[in-house]
Amino acid sequence: MVHSELQDIADELFAIDARLVEIEAEKRRLLQRKQILGQRQSSLGPHHGYSMQLSAGQKVALFLALFQGRSDVFARRWENRDKGRSGYAVACHNEWRFGICDKPRTKCRACGNRRYRPLDEQAIRGHLMGKQVIGLYPLRTDNTCHLLVADFDKSGWRNAAKAMARTCGAFGIPHAVEVSRSGNGAHLWIFFSEPAPAREARRLGFGLLDKAMGDSSRSVFRFL
Structure with a gap:
């Protein structure tokens, strides 16, 4: 039975190695195609290339x-x-x-x-x-909201905002960070796909912050 299991493991390892070779070949092909498309885009000029500008x-x-x-x-x-x-x-x-x-x-x-x-x-x-x-x-009349924003505006705001952004990324939560108007603070935005109870939104925010830096750092931010 041990011999059979060892053979199964060896077969799976061989299959994984073969798949990795295929993936590496596909990666090289895509990179080459990307380079060709980039050169083609440049040759067409700025007025004919693909543009991300919005009306x-x-x-x-x-x-x-x-x-x-x-x-x-x-x-x-x-x-x-x-x-x-x-x-x-x-x-x-x-x-x-x-x-x-x-x-x-x-x-x-x-x-x-x-x-x-x-x-x-x-x-x-x-x-x-x-x-x-x-x-x-942001708070609607039915006590729901479509977004959550954390406001970092005291000493240590840079590190606090970065820590929370990393935590959002670790949990796969899309977010956006902007520097405040004063230049001495930051806002971190989380947008919801549908209305969420405001209480649950705040609970999410505090949970993310606690995971990022602990309760002792709550003094550097507030939720709006």
């Missing part, structure tokens, strides 16, 4: 597909350079209209004249063109 409409559609949240309202960034202050406020059709808007004496949520602007294609186009900076309300 304005495609960019808006991509933004809407990824950054899904409340569509009935969004925030808009404001800045007071004289006082060195900035922040986000809900976008309203009646903002600062004389005789209608009573800011800052009356808060938006208590104003009877509020008419919130919807997050539509026009708002997103303005954001992508740099005409305004908008903020998304």
Whole structure:
């Protein structure tokens, strides 16, 4: 029986070696084909080669597909350079209209004249063109969300963001990392294919962070 098992192992090892030879040959063939296609693409010139550039409409559609949240309202960034202050406020059709808007004496949520602007294609186009900076309300009215974002903004944010990105990669979780507007922080985004309960999304985020660096490092980030 031992002899039979040894023979089976030897046969399988031989089959594996043969398959590896085939794979190596296929790899060489694909690399050669890739080189030929690259040379052909270069010879056709930049106007005839394959392009990954998206049209304005495609960019808006991509933004809407990824950054899904409340569509009935969004925030808009404001800045007071004289006082060195900035922040986000809900976008309203009646903002600062004389005789209608009573800011800052009356808060938006208590104003009877509020008419919130919807997050539509026009708002997103303005954001992508740099005409305004908008903020998304990711928590929907049914307490679900389409995304999770971790905000790293204290000392050690670089290492913390890298550690969490590595953990996402280890679990096969697609993610995107960007540097904050200030240049002194980072955001890590995880997009869901369907709405998820907000509680479960936060649990996922904390679980990933704990796996990456432990509870003691939670002070360098927050989930938005």
